[in-house]
Amino acid sequence: MYDLPRRFTYGVIESYAAARGGQSVADDALLKYPGNQHSAEWYLFTDLKRPSGERVDSAVIRVMDPEEADLFYVPFFSSLSLVVNPIRPATVNASLDRPVYNDEQTQEALMELLEEQVYWKRNNGWDHVFICQDPNALYKVIDRVKNGVLLVSDFGRLGRDQASLVKDVILPYSHRINTYKGDIGIENRKSLLFFMGNRYRKEGGKIRDLLFQVLENEKGVIIKHGAQSRESRRAASQGMHTSKFCLHPAGDTPSACRLFDAIVSLCVPVIVSDYIELPFEDVIDYRKIAIFVDSNTAVRHGKLVKLLRGVSSERILEIQKELKKVKRYFEYEDPNGTVKEIWQQVSSKLPLIKLMSNRDKRIVMRDLRESDCSCLCSNQSGIHTIL
Amino acid sequence: MYDLPRRFTYGVIESYAAARGGQSVADDALLKYPGNQHSAEWYLFTDLKRPSGERVDSAVIRVMDPEEADLFYVPFFSSLSLVVNPIRPATVNASLDRPVYNDEQTQEALMELLEEQVYWKRNNGWDHVFICQDPNALYKVIDRVKNGVLLVSDFGRLGRDQASLVKDVILPYSHRINTYKGDIGIENRKSLLFFMGNRYRKEGGKIRDLLFQVLENEKGVIIKHGAQSRESRRAASQGMHTSKFCLHPAGDTPSACRLFDAIVSLCVPVIVSDYIELPFEDVIDYRKIAIFVDSNTAVRHGKLVKLLRGVSSERILEIQKELKKVKRYFEYEDPNGTVKEIWQQVSSKLPLIKLMSNRDKRIVMRDLRESDCSCLCSNQSGIHTIL
Structure with a gap:
């Protein structure tokens, strides 16, 4: 350092x-x-x-x-x-x-x-x-x-x-609301879906307004426009600790703190952010701890709540169990938590770093039509939802 | 397996x-x-x-x-x-x-x-x-x-x-000529530069004919057209064990067995192959064991031999010393050799493999203008030679 x-x-x-x-x-x-x-x-x-x-x-x-x-x-x-x-x-x-x-x-x-x-x-x-x-x-x-x-x-x-x-x-964001200390369970989670945050964002975040439109009158859904404040964090804690699902729509960029708030709340994240990349995805299989829905499907009238109402209690409990297992990765203050995993991830880059720095110094003039990149490409066309 | x-x-x-x-x-x-x-x-x-x-x-x-x-x-x-x-x-x-x-x-x-x-x-x-x-x-x-x-x-x-x-x-090719058993030194290496192989190749290998033209009448340079045979391997062993430098031009593709023959011969490789990628480059700094010259420079009349004649005996001995150090990486039969390092390299890919396979399964439909690739890009414009 x-x-x-x-x-x-x-x-x-x-x-x-x-x-x-x-x-x-x-x-x-x-x-x-x-x-x-x-x-x-x-x-x-x-x-x-x-x-x-x-x-x-x-x-x-x-x-x-x-x-x-x-x-x-x-x-x-x-x-x-x-x-x-x-x-x-x-x-x-x-x-x-x-x-x-x-x-x-x-x-x-x-x-x-x-x-x-x-x-x-x-x-x-x-x-x-x-x-x-x-x-x-x-x-x-x-x-x-x-x-x-x-x-x-x-x-x-x-x-x-x-x-x-x-x-x-x-990296994960530091969660901003309190960790849920209770056990897994849905008895005390009466709301189906919770979201509190800014309704109007730029770029990919425009989906938020559309989601508000299709969700705000649905039964069991709590969706509120609100800005960051101590007061709103308290309300969000309360909401995330008493809901089965927590919505994570894209913001100005694909990631947001809310996903990590949901995880530590044992509130199943519903990710509607088509371009999101996720922390530590080599060690965490996010299909086990979150629901992914593509934007086009999510904004279809009635579609999202119908999908979520179709998730069995057993499945929710199973996901909560998995959330508990991986929660430590999102706790910066846990000695076995985020910081330790970040360094683990950084150290795993070392072979490629050494390769690139050695290679850079001996590479001779080339006649390249495109830039000199080494890539890992996915050829998946993508799914609508994992449900 | x-x-x-x-x-x-x-x-x-x-x-x-x-x-x-x-x-x-x-x-x-x-x-x-x-x-x-x-x-x-x-x-x-x-x-x-x-x-x-x-x-x-x-x-x-x-x-x-x-x-x-x-x-x-x-x-x-x-x-x-x-x-x-x-x-x-x-x-x-x-x-x-x-x-x-x-x-x-x-x-x-x-x-x-x-x-x-x-x-x-x-x-x-x-x-x-x-x-x-x-x-x-x-x-x-x-x-x-x-x-x-x-x-x-x-x-x-x-x-x-x-x-x-x-x-x-x-991967390195298996070398096809015998490992040089002697110590470092240039007394028994009277020839400056050695090459034996096919003069005429396709694509990047067209440089071979140009190299023959500028090299074949140079003093101290042995450059011969020849195909693979037991007889020619014997002649190549003899040549590589008694030359200071061994030429490695591109073949039909940028790599060739000859580089590894040169390494185990303690004959300093002179790599004229602009697009070559090298085995184990995270653990081997090839600038220490080889000379890189870009194609345009190498085919200029008199240029390559002039460069090589300018390399001091001390430098050659230094490179030979380094060649001895890393030789084991190119010996498939050494228990501490190529096979072991290949598995090391494969295992270092595991975090990225796990990441990509987890990610593939949760990725939702995206509206991508280009394919979904993660890249590592070099922004070096390249050098003419490390000399």
Whole structure:
């Protein structure tokens, strides 16, 4: 892990707090990363800072001599950096004399620093690991970091030559509502289907309005328009803990925090997001823990509720049982949870990373009609639903 | 490993022998796979048949219950199957009453058998491993096996949607000339550059004739047109063991046996094959054991010999030292050699295989403008030579 200047890690938290009128603290250890769905960058950073004696179970070992390193983690808090400046300007008081934080400048400064490093130049960046969990994180410099292993939420904003299932790792969002502590069961889950969130989104998220139209008058369905707030999270917790199914429609990009909220709620996720990629799909068979429905089918009048009403109680219990089994993969604070699995996934990329960095350095001029890509292609035409 | 009907393994050897007038043998254990550059299929098959107690060091364990298997090896001798019928027809005696072997029919029969298997259908073939070392092996059914891990020599005859560095494994050819037993050194290597082989090849191999033109009158260069025979192999052994550099031009496809002959001869390979992919490139940095020169540079009059004459004795000795270090990767009979590394490479594909087979089964209908591929792209424009 790079020992980056403070401005790229704790400094981002500090700027975030300052922009909201927070007081500065005397010691970095007192800085608290704000609760949000993109906090993987915080968990990975603090994990690697733990004493090696506490990290014996990890797939990656932190070394202090870069000569010994296979991979180089760049712990810039790129997602938090995006939202340092609040959408609504801070009070006059808070912003007085404070220099305004600039995310783009910070991205640029990071790259200027990295591109000077001998270990960056040595392998054209192939062996560097970046976290950019927010789909917009690092957008300004993405073409300069694209050789690296990117830890992302989805590929919604990334081109095929920038990111892929082969090179990169899909992370789960940190769930934002409380884990359901009870056992499996449907007695206390009276609602059929629950969704709470923004009705109007861009691009793939336009499906949300259509889903509202076909679902809002259905019996047993709770579907509400609402924005993020402590209050709405409380209502969502309540709803997800008392429903059999939880809807996960695409947002501006195919992924969203809601899927992981549903999983930890033991509320069977109903995924209506045709382009979604899922975390840890090599170890998790999502057909066992979620229902997939393609968008065209889902927006047909009455179709979705009919499908869900047709799912037997036994099947729901079976899925809940599977959800319980894999839940740990979505708990960032579980010692046997998300962080451990992310490093496992990163380490499994190592053979391909070494291959590409060795190959890059000996490849001679070619007369290529298309770019030099190695691909893994699916030839499935896709299903309507797994039901 | 599938326990395939005999016709796909020993039967192919038997047909090969019969087509050359050989006698049938009473016991399969007496059947000898003919010496050729594509004998990996024989080594892998016999390795997996060894008692598990002898295979403790291997990255793969053979299980007898398919339910326990992560991967399914299909041991069809696809490369030998291609050449069962000699180019020149056998003597009348030998062919009397013998049914003529048909490679295409054998490929079809294999697929009919496989496509009936529950383990084939279960994961769309993603977890099946095929060997097709000859660039033409399995050509008739390649689109039906393309999801699988293909063990190949190069991608010369394969499309981007059929094979790639990501999914497949590049194998070395079995070297055909003797391993050099002596130590590193250049005293007994009086010739600068050696090549013996077919001057006229198709496609990328057309460069050979151009190389002959610029090299055949150069001092210290031995370049001879010749076809495969025991006699020419003896001459090539002699030449490679007494030259500093050994030329490896592209053949009909970018790879050729000669590279591996050069390596085990401690003769520094000079690779003039712009599209070559190399075995085990994650563990071997080929810049340390070979000289790469792009085709345009190599065919410029006097350029190649000038470059090679400029390489210091120290550098040659250094490369020879590295060649000695990695030689074992190219020795199929070394217990710590090629076979072991092939299984290592295959096993490193497992996370991606599991991901793709899980993903395939839940993917819903998408409105894709291009095929559903995950790629790893190099953005290097390439060098002229590493010298």
